[in-house]
Amino acid sequence: MTRYGVDPDRHDLIAAWGTGEGDLVTRVAVLSPEAGTSALLGLARALTQLSDAAWRTYTHPGGSPGAPDSPGADSDERRRERERDRFGGVAEAITAPNLPHGGTIAVSYSRILESAHRVGRALLDLDDPALTGAVLSDVATELAAVENAELGDLTGRAQQAVMLSREDASPVQVAAADHLLDQDPFGPDPLFSTVDPTAAAVAAAHWLAAAAEVAATTSGRAPATVVIEADTIESLPYETPSLVLGLLHDGATPYEAVTGLVRHAMQITDGLLPDPAAVREQLEGLEEALTDYTGEDEPDLDDVALRLTPLDPRRPARDLLEDLLAGIHGCWLLHREYAEADERTGTGGAPGAPDDELAERQQRASRERFARLVRETAALRHDRLI
Structure with missing residues (x-):
């Protein structure tokens, strides 16, 4: 989301947002020196809340397959769709906000509209027409950024x-x-600064599967286990890549595997337990393992933590992307290990240790050969990505 703040030295209302490489900042408006700091901070806070509510319609779209839903009129999916439709009422809520009347004030059920009403009330308190115009312009830019991101255009503020x-x-x-x-x-590097991380992870899952096929062919291992095997060569976050490879082996598409994992982690972040039955199985398995380990019929579980998601719930999509790329690296490690072993066997073993420069050239050549094989395999299996 875009975060709004006040520069007290320059008397500026500013907006800042992340890009994957750092934050960008723009000046929204020049503020009157007479404006109170508390009132200005209230405006900045309301604008930040509005941005957060608007971007939530992007991260939690109404039509996403597998989104939590129920048959009632107030199902989660319908609420999401209605919230997205509130974009058209934001400008009106800012220019004509709900005001206190008779000791009470009307509060909207929509996070977007209620945030817009708060922005409008903050602007009324400041009584600066130029500031109101600048805020309306910036809010329009912010909502357009969300709309562009929905269409896959991550240029400008949508980045x-x-x-x-x-x-x-x-x-x-x-x-x-x-x-x-x-x-x-x-x-x-542009994969982290120009592409939505969930979409990037979908593509990365496809390329991981191709890399696993290449490594499996070289090593004789099953594709679903190659990253685990590579962990014996170099420490790797092998659990998530192996989980994704297992899902793909069982028939899931890269889209289904990735969005399912990300959605599960996001629901946990929102305070939901999406699959209680699976958690119950985890607990039972954990209790059995502790019983075998301790010899106690009823082991103490008070100091035992149960991981609810393999992803970082604060940044699940980006965490998944990083792990999948680490899995591709692991596939190369295993491929290199067996390819070099075959080369040494074929030549009877090379005497002495190569110098650093030679080792670097050999590593670069190995990565290039592996990349070529992975490209060929990914092209043959491209239908699973589409």
């Missing part, structure tokens, strides 16, 4: 979407991520 986890993935963004990974299957 902040690269910092967010979304339950859905734009086909435009998945294609953009796939193109970047085709250029560099290990994951180029």
Whole structure:
């Protein structure tokens, strides 16, 4: 979301948002020196809340498959769709906000509209027409950024979407991520600064599967286990990549595997327990393991923590993307280990240890050969990504 603040030295209302590479800041308006700091901070807080509510319609879209829902008129999906439809009423709420009457004030059920009413009341207190005009213009820019991000256009202020986890993935963004990974299957830097992380993770899951096939062919291991095996060569976050490979092996598409994991983590972040039955199974399995370990019929679980999601719930999509790319790196490690072993066997073993420069050239050549094989495999299996 965009965060709004006040520069007390320059008397500016400013807006800042993340880009994946750092924060950008713009001046929204020049403030009157007579304006009270408390009132200005109240305006900045209300604008930040409005941005947060608007971007939540992006991260929690109404039509995302698998979103929590119920058959009633107030189902979660319908509430999401109605909230997204509130964009059109934001300007009116700012210019004509609900005001106290008879000791009470009307409060909107919509987070977006209620935030807009608060912005409007803060502007009325400041009584600065120029400031009101500047705020309306900036709010329009902010809402347009959300709309652009929904369409897969992450230019301008919409670039902040690269910092967010979304339950859905734009086909435009998945294609953009796939193109970047085709250029560099290990994951180029622009993957983190120009593409929505959920969409990038969908593409990365496809490329991880291709990398796992290559590593499996070289090592003789099953594709679903190659990252676990690579962890014996170099410490890796192997659990999530292996989980995704297992889901793909069982028939899930990259989109289904990734959005399911991200959505699950986001629901936990929101304070929901999306799969109580699975948690019960985890608890039972944990209790059995502790019983076997301690020899106690009823082991003490007071000091035992149960992990509800394999992802970081504060940044699930980006965390998943990082783990999937680490999995691709692990596939290369395993491929190199077995490829070099075959080369040494074929030549009878090379005497002595290579110098650093030679080792660097050999590593670069190994990565290039692996990348070429992964590209070929990914192209053959491209239908699973589409």
